[in-house]
Amino acid sequence: MLDLHLLLIAMILGAIIAIEVKDLLSSVVALGAVGLILSIVFLILKAPDVAITQLVVEILALIILIRATLNKDLPFSTSGRWLLNTSITVCFIIVLLFVGYKCLQDLPKFGYPIMRVAETYLKEGLPKTGAVNIVASVILDYRAFDTLGEATVLFTAVIGVMAVVRRIGRKKENEEVEEED
Amino acid sequence: MSLYLLCLVLFSIGIYCIVRKRNIIKIIVGVIIAEYAVNLFFILIAYRMGGRSPIHSPDTIISNMVDALPQAVVLTSIVIGLANTALLIGIAMRIYQKYRTFDITKIRDLRG
Amino acid sequence: MSREHGKGMSLIVKTITRLTVGLILLYGIYILSHGHISPGGGFAGGVIVALSFVHLMLAYGKDVALSKLPKGVTTFFESMGAILFLSIALLGFLTGYFFLNFLSKGKPFTLFSGGIIPLCNIAISLKVGAGLFAIFVALVLLKFDTEKKE
Numbered sequence: 001m002l003d004l005h006l007l008l009i010a011m012i013l014g015a016i017i018a019i020e021v022k023d024l025l026s027s028v029v030a031l032g033a034v035g036l037i038l039s040i041v042f043l044i045l046k047a048p049d050v051a052i053t054q055l056v057v058e059i060l061a062l063i064i065l066i067r068a069t070l071n072k073d074l075p076f077s078t079s080g081r082w083l084l085n086t087s088i089t090v091c092f093i094i095v096l097l098f099v100g101y102k103c104l105q106d107l108p109k110f111g112y113p114i115m116r117v118a119e120t121y122l123k124e125g126l127p128k129t130g131a132v133n134i135v136a137s138v139i140l141d142y143r144a145f146d147t148l149g150e151a152t153v154l155f156t157a158v159i160g161v162m163a164v165v166r167r168i169g170r171k172k173e174n175e176e177v178e179e180e181d
Numbered sequence: 182m183s184l185y186l187l188c189l190v191l192f193s194i195g196i197y198c199i200v201r202k203r204n205i206i207k208i209i210v211g212v213i214i215a216e217y218a219v220n221l222f223f224i225l226i227a228y229r230m231g232g233r234s235p236i237h238s239p240d241t242i243i244s245n246m247v248d249a250l251p252q253a254v255v256l257t258s259i260v261i262g263l264a265n266t267a268l269l270i271g272i273a274m275r276i277y278q279k280y281r282t283f284d285i286t287k288i289r290d291l292r293g
Numbered sequence: 294m295s296r297e298h299g300k301g302m303s304l305i306v307k308t309i310t311r312l313t314v315g316l317i318l319l320y321g322i323y324i325l326s327h328g329h330i331s332p333g334g335g336f337a338g339g340v341i342v343a344l345s346f347v348h349l350m351l352a353y354g355k356d357v358a359l360s361k362l363p364k365g366v367t368t369f370f371e372s373m374g375a376i377l378f379l380s381i382a383l384l385g386f387l388t389g390y391f392f393l394n395f396l397s398k399g400k401p402f403t404l405f406s407g408g409i410i411p412l413c414n415i416a417i418s419l420k421v422g423a424g425l426f427a428i429f430v431a432l433v434l435l436k437f438d439t440e441k442k443e
């Protein structure tokens with residue numbers, strides 16, 4: 001379990017670097033490092049499906065982020081009342097951590113899950129569906145409604161991006177309206 | 182137990198970044214960090230000591246697999262997170278095109 | 294970076310892209326078609342297929358990539374993936390309930406096992422891949438308009 005602790009501490013350090021650095025490109029690169037370490041942690045926790053998906057999705061997110069932040073650095077200065085705002089936020093976060101620690105005592109011990117529903121899926125997955133990969137049989141046979149919902153959410157996101165990005169030209173002198181999407 | 186606490190610390194770093202930063206791109210980085218922490222928490226719950234990944238093998242019979250249900254849930258959550266990021270970046274680029282800045286304290290007028 | 298929108302990247306990048314983009318596409322198809330035997334599945338496979346087209350667009354500029362996969366074809370594939378997934382689900386109504394697994398189970402560890410799971414993987418990967426490529430094309434075209442106007 002020591003390797004999991006070390007990797008999680010590395011992720012926390014990477015996240016702190018990602019939010020404190022002034023340069024936007026360095027912050028995005030640190031975010032990429034956090035995502036790659038997360039993929040390794042998924043592999044150590046015996047979840048290969050999730051690790052592959054996290055790796056490729058994070059690469060695509062990095063490409064989109066770098067596309068948006070190139071050549072767009074602007075100098076920032078801290079406004080007044082910085083100390084008051086930061087201390088209030090830190091107080092809230094300490095309260096959140098304390099309440100979260102109290103709630104996390106009720107969870108079962110790490111490494112011994114209850115698995116009341118998943119026992120059925122693991123025992124009867126192969127005879128009833130015929131698929132060797134239990135996770136694939138869960139998302140496409142036992143819980144196919146959730147996959148349908150996810151397909152709808154992705155469709156809505158694509159329509160949303162196209163609607164935000166569409167540029168409707170203003171009317172010029174010769175009354176020409178151009179639309180690009 | 183300490184693993185859950187470290188995961189919660191990662192989530193609170195993301196929340197701090199969303200609340201306190203003034204740059205829109207930094208806020209989006211905070212959203213992404215919070216989402217990594219939530220996915221990690223799901224997979225941490227699903228681990229069984231000495232377990233194996235939930236895929237059958239052709240020559241042995243595996244009796245102790247890790248929990249397969251949260252892994253299925255996290256799989257869809259990761260792809261939805263990517264769509265979320267893309268939509269936020271689209272809105273941020275539109276704001277930059279209109280106001281020529283990424284600073285959220287200078288985006289005050291609701292006209293136009 | 295402004296040269297990227299015009300003619301693409303340097304010669305080394307273009308040569309390596311020409312050699313490897315077909316392999317990336319083939320790897321994506323492998324992961325999505327063996328989703329019920331080895332780890333992977335429709336989501337990861339679809340994202341890898343979208344990444345191969347994004348790689349082409351990043352290395353060669355947007356004109357070459359859009360000639361390979363125009364915007365109308367992309368939206369067509371995305372809608373076709375969603376309709377295919379829904380029709381596979383509705384076909385379950387013929388012999389039972391919604392999303393019934395009605396094809397034969399086959400022997401485990403072969404490619405044609407698992408009922409409707411491989412078909413659903415193909416439909417999901419079409420939708421996810423085409424959708425993510427459409428998002429990327431829309432964001433790139435916006436940036437190009439921004440830099441051209443000002």
